[in-house]
Amino acid sequence: MTVPQPLPWQQPLWEHLYGYIAQKRIPQALLITGHKGLGKQRLAEQFALALLCAVPQHNGIACGLCSSCVLINAETHPDFIRVQPEEPGKAITIGQIRGLITQLTLKPQFEAHRVVIINPADNMNNAAANAFLKCLEEPTERTLIILISEKPGKLPSTIISRCQKLALATPDKETVVDWLAETSSCSTETLRNNVALAQGAPLLALDYLNDEVLMVRNECFNAWIAIAKRLKSPVIVAEDWHKLSASPLIFWMTSWVIDLIKSSYHAQAQNLYNPDLSSQLQELSERLELKGLYKFYDLLLASRQRLDTQINRQLLFEELLIQWHELNRRK
Structure with missing residues (x-):
């Protein structure tokens, strides 16, 4: 042993x-x-x-x-x-x-x-x-x-x-990146993105690397953007998403909305939860109203609390994605 x-x-x-x-x-x-x-x-x-x-x-x-x-x-x-x-x-x-x-x-x-x-x-x-x-x-x-x-x-x-x-406090990001680099052959950029996705939690970032969570997050983000651009139906995406783990998905959406709000104030990419998505988020933030984003943020926070109940996950995602769809209705 x-x-x-x-x-x-x-x-x-x-x-x-x-x-x-x-x-x-x-x-x-x-x-x-x-x-x-x-x-x-x-x-x-x-x-x-x-x-x-x-x-x-x-x-x-x-x-x-x-x-x-x-x-x-x-x-x-x-x-x-x-x-x-x-x-x-x-x-x-x-x-x-x-x-x-x-x-x-x-x-x-x-x-x-x-x-x-x-x-x-x-x-x-x-x-x-x-x-x-x-x-x-x-x-x-x-x-x-x-x-x-x-x-x-x-x-x-x-x-x-x-x-x-x-x-236990969250260590600084460079410590985590250096630790991950000892066991992973991924690029430094990939390591940094996984650390950001895991909010600096080292073992969670390692799990994300092993399970290719970043790839799943990117697929979900692309679907989320497609809803905003009227290229995908929120109901169909919700049907796909309810097969995934709900807690990370709602956290990702919450982080995207926080980053959209930050982007509205022209925050630097390194200050975002999702620095690798900064260009798409910046572009999207320019045509969204802050009032609607804050309202959607409140709904996401409430939805996180509802995950501890027996709520139907597919209906939960339908509600969130339909509101996101409406939020992006062109003026």
């Missing part, structure tokens, strides 16, 4: 976590926050491995060879517990938290710590969150609970107040 080193932008945070180990002051609960794609889960697992490893390296990183590391790699370590939704997009239930509470009533089976990772912690429903509070109010010996969240504001303040906090 090869244990990876901390990611470049995580090094100061790792040193902070290693300080807990070196000083033998392990917190009872740790809340790790940050946007998607920054490596929260990876950092949490590295800390867990370091705590459970029998012979960690000089910098605190787990050895990867001892019996504890082997058990973790085989996902059979009794003192390493993961709590996550049983299905993607579902809530963490009170049944899962009650099961965790039962496990925590027993002492750790090894001499080191026991580590619980709950991800995403903000997916606990109200009943589960209330039950989980008991774990924090009545901590068990040698047990660390790590909560991971992209949306800590959804967590009850009673839980947040009982946790040590570690926030």
Whole structure:
């Protein structure tokens, strides 16, 4: 088992976590926050491995060879517990938290710590969150609970107040581009475009490169422009789009509208979300009214909130694209 080193932008945070180990002051609960794609889960697992490893390296990183590391790699370590939704997009239930509470009533089976990772912690429903509070109010010996969240504001303040906090910040773009260049043969321009598309999140940018998301985004943008030019029907495009992931699509549309508004004020390409699309956006912005763009922007924000409901995705895209079509009606 090869244990990876901390990611470049995580090094100061790792040193902070290693300080807990070196000083033998392990917190009872740790809340790790940050946007998607920054490596929260990876950092949490590295800390867990370091705590459970029998012979960690000089910098605190787990050895990867001892019996504890082997058990973790085989996902059979009794003192390493993961709590996550049983299905993607579902809530963490009170049944899962009650099961965790039962496990925590027993002492750790090894001499080191026991580590619980709950991800995403903000997916606990109200009943589960209330039950989980008991774990924090009545901590068990040698047990660390790590909560991971992209949306800590959804967590009850009673839980947040009982946790040590570690926030991952988005690294500067050049750091991300340099890191991606080590594993990718793509041009620097392609790397920069993917980093911009991922809003600077390194692991998300890497996923985009591997899945050729930039190509899909470009196809969607071309369809969006074709609707504006009356070359495609919004209903037909909506039928195609509902087969894709809705959240990135609505984010892309939102970023295009923000860039259109910026272009109306003659913003430089490097200050746009989509610098590679600047010429088309600038041309389009010259024949659109700002009032209509702001109204459409509000609709996009509302639509992002509606994604958490059981809304019909195709109808959602039809509504958005028909309004976009109307917004581009020639005077």
